[in-house]
Amino acid sequence: MAGQSDHELSLFSAEELEFIAEDEIVDIVPNLKMDPLCLISGDFGPFTPQIVTQVPLWLAIALKKRGKCSICPPQWMTVEKLTQVLEVERDSQEMSEHLPFHYVEISRLLFDHARDNIPDAYMVRSLIEDIRDVRFHKVETDLEGFNGRTIAVKIKNLSAMEVNIVRPFIGRALQAFYKHDSSELIPDPERAPDRRPQVAHNAPRRQLRR
Amino acid sequence: MGSRSAEGEQVPLTDEYDALISTTDVELLKRAWRNEKAAPEILRFESDLIIRVREQIELMEETVEEKSTVGTDPLSVSLYQMDLDRTLFLLRSYLRIRIQKIEKYMFHIRKTEELWNRLSKDEKFFTERCTDDLKKHLEESVLSTLPENYQSYERQSVISEEVDMVPEPRLDTFVLCRSKEYLTGIQLEDGPVDDRSKLFEMEPDVLYFICYKSIKPLVESGKIDLL
């Protein structure tokens, strides 16, 4: 290793993740009239009072801050939907697929800048926190099942923030396993060319979800 | 990376939404930025893309200037400015990561043709200067004080048969990646001995932690994105 293993394992800072999430598209209801914006990141608008239009989150927040629109929370951000998600998360070992990759950042941005547009904001917030906790617990449980046979990990439905948190752990663990594995002097047996793909498919990966 | 729309290759896209979002150059730049950030080695410089993004930035700078002087409503000017700031950040961050990778592995990049060819003209010039400076620094501070046979910065001594003192990035690092399409038959060639001939497959839009070496060609061809 020779001290060279310091390749950043936690790649994206919280600010960078937020930056990426700010490109997610949301619905807004403008309360001003404004010509379409021809931005480098795309064309948005025209903006007409009371007519729903779609813009990236950063643009929505900028307008909201200036009192020029209200933001429609995404469909998954309702008490009803989140209650369901929480149930599914609790009942199953798998990570549910009902939340977007950037759900943590999106919900935080909306709580910070558009709380008055979120019905039952308090409830929604606490549901999201509960979901986060349940999911983290599952990730932790899965990580305990790691072993030396792991050379690739499949992660279904893990969110950006969750990925960032487990990244250093998985990265280092895999690297360690890999290193110990490859330094073993196992004689290389003849490989049958017609090896059954099924075997190949299962062996090299240890699924994060069960 | 980014080759499909950057070079107009006719690669069928999985769905329309993807086609829509990958058409903006900012989206392509963001992808290049993430890949560059996540890859342990320096990737191919996205020269065409960077030229296009720079043109758009310039155009937008003019637009913002124009709009703010003719007294367009300050709201839309500030929105154009924010859009410009976001793009500028991506561009700077992309170029910065590359420069920092060059700083870290300059000797290795300088002598490895494959990597050298991935640099832009300006980056090549920078690398040359950097390697000269660091080489000189090492020579002045250490190497010149050593006995004659031990004065090379890249070999331990004159009897070293190969370059044995130049740091390289670790390609067996694990990276997080995602494929847009269903990929089968990925050879985990450089994996542990036991799994070397096994085939791996990737489902679309599922994240995988995997050894960079194994998917290196797929990253280079733009089939897999790092994140």
Next chain:
Amino acid sequence: MSCSGGCHLMCSPVKILNMYGRKACQLVKEFASGEKGQLTPFNNDLFEQVVSECSQHHLELQSLIRKMQEEGLDVQTARNADHYGALIHLFSIVRNKRCLTAYVYNRAETVRNLLWKIGPVLPKEIEEKLNHWEEEYFKKHSAALKSYMSKALVDLTVDMVPPKDPYIQVRVLEDIREGIVLSDDKNPNFARHSMHFLKRTDAEKYISRGLMEELTG
């Protein structure tokens, strides 16, 4: 160029004062135990000791080879005690060289990172920790980066973090009557409890003095 492999071997707590390679190992350890990104003063004393150890090894190596030659032995193939003695000296030089180079190389990396973190002008207390060559190197590298940036028409020293909305909403906590200077030359009435939409850079000075607070949501 890092100290790899047998470092621990040499550093085992065996009490032999003049163990070969020990000082070089100390040098590398000194760097490695420092806080990442921070520099300690260049340890010239220890560095010089390792350098002179190398010369000493070299002399002994040469004298062993001469001795073998005088005895009419083929230096390439002979495997007597002198041959192995010579090998030990050779390995010691190589090992010391790696440690010396690792020390300078890794410090050079930290020096380059100072450029990113602090900029081309270092405060005195940091500059003092560099030796003469490092100061030179810092200047040269700084010039190389500057030249790249002017050729590539891009300033890479700004925008280290993603941009935020340049405007923020604030509430005035206490009446501010005097010395209001804003970048847009406006002269708003900062009465207590009033709310304003200001450039972040304008508002920061009032926020830090506790005269305003940033509003979110």
